[in-house]
Amino acid sequence: MASLQLSYDELPIRMKQCLLCFSLYPEDSEIGAEQLVHWWVGEGFIEGRNTSTTMELPFDYLSELISRCLVEVVQRRGYDGRAYSCRMHDLVRDLTIKIAREEGFCCFDDQGRQRPSARSRRLSFTNEADLRSMNKKSRIRAVLMMTSSPIQFNRNIAMFTIKSPRVLDFSKNKLENICIEDLLNWISSLERLASLNLSGVSALKELPFSIGKLRNLQLLVLTFQGIGRLSNLQELSGLKLVGADNKDGCRLAELQNLLQLRVLRVNISEENEIAEEELTVLTHLKQLKVLSINSEV
Template sequence: MGVEKARIHQPRVLNEEESWALFCRIAFSSEKEAKPHYELEELGKDIVKKCCGLPLAFKTVGGLLKSKTLSTDVWRRIHNNFHDELATREGESSVMASLQLSYDELPTRLKQCLLCFSIYPEDSVIRAEQLVHWWVGEGFVQGKDSRTAIELAFDYLSELISRCLVEVVKHRGFDGRVYTCKMHDLVRDLTIKIAREESFCSFDEHGKQRPSIQSRRLGFTGEEDVKSLNKKSKLRAFLMMNSSPVSHDKTIPLFRVRSLRVLDFSLNKLENIPIHKLLHWIISLQRLSYLNLRGVASLKELPQLIGELRNLQLLVLNGCNNLQKLPSSITNLQKLNVLDLGYPMMRYLPQGLGRLSNLQELSGFTVPSEADRNGCRLCELQWLSKLKVLRVNINEESDIAEEELTVLSHLKQLKVLSINTEGCEKEEIFRKLDGLSPPPHLEELYLRYYRGVTTPMWMNPKSLRDLHYLCIENGDLQFVHPSFEGGKTITWKVEGLCLKFLARLQVEWDLVQSVMPRIRYVEVSHCYMLKSFPCNTEKLGVWRK
């Protein structure tokens, strides 16, 4: 930058006291007292000496030991292995030794998940949802007992973060759920090395992807030579890594591949690829489990043959703003777990959606009008017994029959409900929404563009006894219904609250705190009439207990 040498900051290594303090803060962060007993302290201080004052080494080995029980035998094994790593890897630092040890000590279920990071370009900010869908689509994570594969996959990501192998970039303030993450350059170097050794991906000696017929996974950045791909290719996962224009000539070899299980174009609008040729190729991928066409503007209609993809588990069409309809054959996808349409422009979804008995997440269900005889009615959703996440859109033409008001109460597994009434101003609709019967064990509720004067009558601590997060955004709300306050013996279990763009809402903050005694995280923005709130209500204000 041309500055004087005296103004250049030279990072130093940590001294002995700083090193031990950082190590303890990570390795014992889950304990009530960050003071280990004598034997662990001796082993820990010896490990710290081997880290040579390098913070990344402390973080990774501390994260590794944090995940172990406080057993002297376990710590001694890690200590001895760390010594062996340093002794046998000439020319490598204690950082690389600690990283290698952290990888070696990972449970098998996490190793493949970590190696997936190797295909992302250096310094990439990675969407957690894309990672999770990839892991599920390729079969690295499978549901167990009452936990879905998606839920377990987010747990796996959290575990990699707690071991300091992955860094959080953006997360939800309420509970820390990860939105985006990244990987330190040295950790990425390690994943590339191991991925090459274990044939997880194909890399050259400089860490650049070099796809071949034997390649299993490819992160396409526009620089790779894909001419080697053909019908004999064994590629399982193909993910577009950036938004750079992609020419038809470069991707034509990809259309010869038939072995894909994971196909993700979510970072590219594919403006230069003929959509009909792309779709013709996609419906030939009989093993396909995860398809993401997020934001592909040229997509107007899916072919009827999409119903032949009998192994499809995850279908993401969020942001396809010109998508006008889904084919009726979509109801043949019996293995479908996730159908994400975002906020679709289409008037309705096809009848028969209730046959998708394995569906766990449905985002973008549009309630049809009375005239749309071929549309899936709200009453069909009661057959989706495994549904855990439901996001419903209601517009000016939508029609809800009186007998459909109890449908949601049949969804015993539902944990997340979002109701979006943007563009709807019919009083009749809001009268009926006031009479909904919420599912019994709902944990998260999102209400957007609600035009009612008061909160729905069912939005109370008795009906929503397990709710721990409530988000109300936009709309004309002025007051909370008297039932919102509960009673002397009934209070909310809500811990997180979000109130945004509710310019007319008149409520006392003291009242909110009294009826929500467990509340500990609140986001408020543009709620000018919210009284006595301790943060700025004109801009985004965050309150933490």
């Protein structure tokens, strides 16, 4: 444990914060790299460089943690070797829980189980009991749903009292037992929100006009959209482009005002009909560094 502590002590301060995020994941869990780096960017743990896109630097951080044997790779992408998923050895996880508790990064009991309290800054839910244990906490910075099991929600749940989160990740859960209108009304009020992942929410068909209030939003991951007013958005993944008669997706023309966009991943189905006048939209996105197009057939 002493050698692991030394490895932690030698990390730059922001990389230490990134490592402590692993403490919130269940033991032996396989952790998606994109979920991690979105969290890091949303909380401001990444100190940007003009030469890097929004997502390049956090992946560099992850690679550094891997090279120091603090994180283990589970899967790598074939074409560039970047970590696709990872996990943490039990001993390293024990260390991160100890430090996270001592530094107030997150609250744990003596058995290393997360216990929400008035000091909590980050919450991860693995079951319904975690949700019921919450009380009003206005200082939460990150909320992550770690389970796909159905969880009962209503408009009176304590989560809706959180006022200033920077990160919300519901990618693991369909949120089938929640009123989507209540959820979106709450999200639209979160002025400091920087990273939002709703890709798992099966009932979400479109975003309300009020979502445009999220002026600090940098990362948005969705299944269905309506996002033209999010002018500060830097990364957009899972964008479903559709034809003019299809109301369940987004037109390419809606992206023309997203001038800060650096990473764009879009899905195109065989029903697509991209108008000729829309083809010039991408030329206006001067900050765009990464473009991924997936054909749905």
